[in-house]
Amino acid sequence: MDGAVPLFRMEGISKRYGGVRALEKAELSVTPGSIHAILGENGAGKSTLIKVMAGVVAPDEGRMILDGNEVNFASPAAANKAGIVCIFQELSLVPELSVADNIVISDPPTRFGMIDRKAQRRIAEEALARAGGADIHPLALVKDLPLSRRQMVEIAKALARKPRILILDEATSALTATDVAKIFEVLKRLREEGLALLYISHRMNEIAELADQCTVFRNGRNVASYAAGSKSDNEVVELMIGREYSHIFPPKPVRAASDAAPVLEARKLSWADRLDNVSLTVGAGEVVGLGGLDGQGQRELLLAFFGVLRGLSGQILIDGRPVAIASPAAARDDRVGMALIPEDRKTEGLMLPMTVRENLSFAALDRLSKAGVIDRAAEQRLIDDMVGLLAIKTAGLDIPVGALSGGNQQKVVIAKWLMRQPRIILLNDPTRGIDVGTKQELYQLMRKLAEAGAAILFYSTDYDELIGCCDKVLVLYDGAVKRELVGAEITERALISSALNIHGENAGPRQGADA
Amino acid sequence: MKDWRYWLAEQRGTLLAFGIFIAMFVIYTTNHPAGFTANVVQTASNKGVLLAFVAMAQTLVVITAGIDLSVGMIFTLTNCLASWLVIGTGIETAFGVVAVLGTGLLCGAINGAIVIYGRLQPIVATIATGAVYFGIALLLRPFPGGSVNEDLADALTGRLFGVVPASLVVLLAVVLVVWVPFSRSVLGRAAYAAGSSETAAYMSGVPIRRGKFAAYALAGLLAAIGGLFLTFFTYTGDAAYASGNAYTLFSIAAVVLGGVSLFGGKGSAIGAIFGALAFRTIGDLLFVFDFDPLWQPLFQGVILLIAVSLGAFALFRVRNRLEWFL
Amino acid sequence: MNGIANRMPKFIRRADPAVVTAFACIVLLLFLGSLYSRSFLSPEYLLQQLKVASFLGVIATGMMLVILLGQIDLSVPWSVAVGAMMACAAAAYGPVGVALAIPFGIFCGVAIGIVNGIGVAYLRIPSMIITLATNAVAQGLMVVYTGGFSPQDSATGAMRYLATGFAIPAVPNAVIIWALIGAAMVFVLTRTGFGRTVYGIGNRERAAYLSGIDTRRVVMIAFAVSGGLSAFGGVLLAGYASKAAQSMGDAYLLPSIAAVVLGGTSILGGRGSYLGTVAGVILITLLQSILSVMQMPEAGRQIIYGVVIVAMLLLYGRAPASR
């Protein structure tokens, strides 16, 4: 593979945003018939690089060469035309349009100048089938699909454009192992067909399974390129973060699960057809994980606790006393002291154009104000504490939070809740799209908070995380708790088999119940 | 789910508007002293169709997540222009019609250019262009007056075969010639996509600027068709500020009643047409209920309030409060 | 003293370029006006403009609050009229009525605002349409009222004093009132939790809600304040004209929106400063006045008004380029 002629080359690409150097003389070459992984910390410049490739961002300097000719893309459409297709994370599906509309969106089939709906549907069905999403109805609106299905649609959409170079920017970060496996098959097949694939992910195991070639980015430069498998995980991570890399998960305390006083308790919670008689307890100091395939009611369960769902049946108890939580305002109230790190930090956790400061203190304004007036000194003190505690990397407190890298944005979301010193912390897949270094900090923080007495309920799509962090894991299937794994029972095998709702050892991947 | 269910879900707003309109119109005609006669239907349709054109215009822009507060003024301007040009021999009249429609298209294109290429917020940009269009209308018609080819006017506001209001037929033709091709074209889809999520559309290589531009320009054209029809209906041109403004505001109400989302990306001009017809019927109901004249404006206001609140009932079905926020 | 001097440069440094340009446009407008007639620079004329601007200023303050939330209030015309008419009406009820006239007028505006707020916040009806409907209802109520209740529509002494009196020599009270309301608004927006929440909701209501904010209450309060300020604007206008009339508010809807946006506030919500609104209000008022005094015919006036607004926005009100 090393000898193959590059299909596409980037030379000396630089891009600055104000004072930030997103890319600094970056180089990359892509060969047909191979999968090229790009690794790097949050903010290393990976997304910017591929945005340049895909015509979304204009570089300040540098050249791009396709098939030996220098190219310049004025828009994503131009890049598409040249055969470069990119799957951006969550950014490029139009929510109010149907799946089929979205799949053909850049070049719909037409008859007499009008879009040919029959042809469109055929193309969509084919593409969905190829992407392994044949269960998705082409007429469904994208906004009605769960995240994991949307990712499938993204992939189908990319395939429908007949790419020569296919770029996936964290395309699997919202998917569970089963879906990932399906997609991997597709990607491998595409490689056989001679496509060039660029694959960005923070999941090392995925890269190990998939990549032929790897390039590591740090601070906007490509710092190393190597054939996949030629370096150990630890070496790679050290390249990425530029420092020594120690053990990723903090040790779990050894103790009996029963001795924790229950802080948060659910009794027979049911809601619509998404939650089915869920009962659980989370004790002080305990980290309880929620496992299972994505979309089995885990998110709804967290929302139910947080007062977002209406028409809930069953009981929620705090410190053993039943409470009615009718809104997030009630949930964060001192009597309950709950915090939720939501699913999507960009639309649910943060107000991107507002400053880091404003975002940090937003959930604690009531505490920081006297008679409605914000005590700015107190605000500053608490913010300084939090920025220090979580090591939030930011050019200042008065820049828009949207200018921070993904990982640091996530830290801001967590910090804003820690400012209230919550006793119950609900986390909805908090490490999505976050680099290893930051992840490790989060795991340690979680443990520290638990040790300080917090009750933590933690949903993750990453099984390693559940295994590494949780004292107990509840596996959900179709809205019900199918299995409770405690301590040493929490293994990958147990997680997967119970996620698929099978108990035998011959567990093969099976289609998840999802629409 | 079966295919038709998806279709139904997509058409819900339109069907609801249709239902509201039918219900109101039935109440109206069954209580009308003259009853459900060709005359009554013709009167209602002539009046309704005017707003329907303006509401269709508004729909196009609203679909792109914009708003056009100048539609009423384009309507007024083209009315004034038509009262000069749409007159004379067949050829002259035809030329006049083309000129009037072209002017509307141009006004819409100017709006589009300012909003898209000038990157201004549509609300203020169109408040400002609306003032300009009205100023020009006033230059054309400092006083109400002028004239129009009355044969054409009578034909288009009259009845076909003695029963079918010609205005409805024109409306249908416009739907078929303007709306249907647009909504199914690549540009139309671009307009929807831009309205639903501009970033996503851009990233997907959708021609958003062209799509939006086409929507604004066609909105101008549709408003001009409305203006032309106003001229047919009144035989004159009139640069009436209050009436231009009223049509703009009514068009927004009609669009919402018609199930078009003001947030963009969703809804259809067909829905807006029924929204417009329903809105007009509110006024007609005054005939059939014997209200004290001074209570009539209040009655109309209350009915409007109730009509726009109807959509809120869907809220009680929402079980996940996050759905409040789209 | 020193403190203020130290703060000034920072205050200017921090200023939004849009606001600075808007103020520059005001100077330019006055300069152009002065070419036509020296009197445009006379203190009487300028104070007169400030006084007239304060009515729009008070109304635009409420409009701004609502626009910051990403909403709009189209019920301004009849909220203004209701405020004016009801304040005058209260005066018919003896000395108590006279004393309560102003609060009663404002209260009626707040009531309209609350209906708007309930519609927007609790029933999730788009503000553009619910406020249109309440505007129609308010108009209906006033028509009924005028026709049947022998309306008293003379402004009280207090109303006249607020609008036209001089508590400080040479500075019309209306201007002082606008300054006070403006200062309060600046304080609320920059120093209070409520203000932060308004910006937060304007940027992303979902995130604000999930932060445990009762966003519906905030939206409701903002609409109530907007209704109240429109009505207060009506009260002042009634004081200025010494009487209330039905059509009083018609001329304030579009200018109040234009003023807020000319001042750099995003119509999508979440971004904007009050100083900008001040600039926008003065700009609009001056522009209207200069065109009026130049005896420009109505047609030309409308055209110039529109062109100038577009030109100014193109100068500084453009959204950032996407690439």
Place this chain on the structure above:
Amino acid sequence: EPEIVKGPAAEPDCFAPWAADTQFFKFPKKEGPYRVALANGYIANTWRIQMIQTAKAYAAQKDVAAKLKEFKVVSTGEDVPAQISAINNFIDSGFDAIVVNAQNPTAFGPVIKRAKEAGVVLVAFDNILDTKDAINVNVDQKGLGELWANWLVKHVPNGGKVLEVRGVAGTSVDTDRHNGIHEVFGASGKKWEVTEVVGKWDDGVAQKATADAIATNGPFDAITGQGGDTGIVQAMIDAKHAFVPFGGETENGFRKFCAAHAADGLKCSSAGTGPAQVAVAIKTAIAALEGEVVPQSVKLPLAIVEDPNFKEGQDYFPDQSDNFFVGNAFPTCGINFTAQEIMGQTKADQ
């Protein structure tokens, strides 16, 4: 179809023809009682509300009520097509006569045709119709402008600077009054320098425009205003402008000022026709249905009061609203409402 006949009209003092060449109509006599409709457009100002209240009060008068089977009022707002449709609906519903305050003088051609074919009597008033096929109850708007200008010519002996506050641009009322004023000025032989501003017949707008004009172009030697006159005087007071002769409308507030400040120089001519003209229009419609001869174009008398004749309790009402129009009686037609009678209806009356 009315017959065109020779005058004079049935009640010549009330149904005065507009001009020497005005035609007279004689409609075929219909048996009463009649169904009469009032198709109003805009409603949200005091003038219109007062007009509707007068119409109701007139229709309720015993002798009038006896002739009416039904009297229906609909206000359609600013939208001309809605008003046209309303008239169409009245025709289709079999009304005998329709009285209209038209939003637009030229837009009703087709509907006038239909009314004629259906034998429905159409009477326009206030904002009348540009037609010879319907009855117009006319105010002499140009005459009003002339009257005001003559007053100023008389009271400002050497000519001088005049502030003219105009109405709503583009309406015939505004243009006619404006032309009347300027013809008289032009013929006066004196030098007049006129500053025109637009007051839109609205106190607030007129007040602001006046304040601006005083600050930039003042002071003035005379003022004429078509409406919003209370606001104009208010602006003069606020600007400490000297009181000068004023030709204006009949608002109660304006007349209050005229009475109070006449001694200081606010010498006024206050003239116009009040909303009661609707009663004349209804009366005309009934007369036409009864087969009486009526002019195609009726000329209404102006209600004029000039300094020093302002009488409290008759020409103005100190403790009543500023907003109503005092000229509300047409004695020659037997219509004698006082404005306060109309606007003073209380809840108990209803």
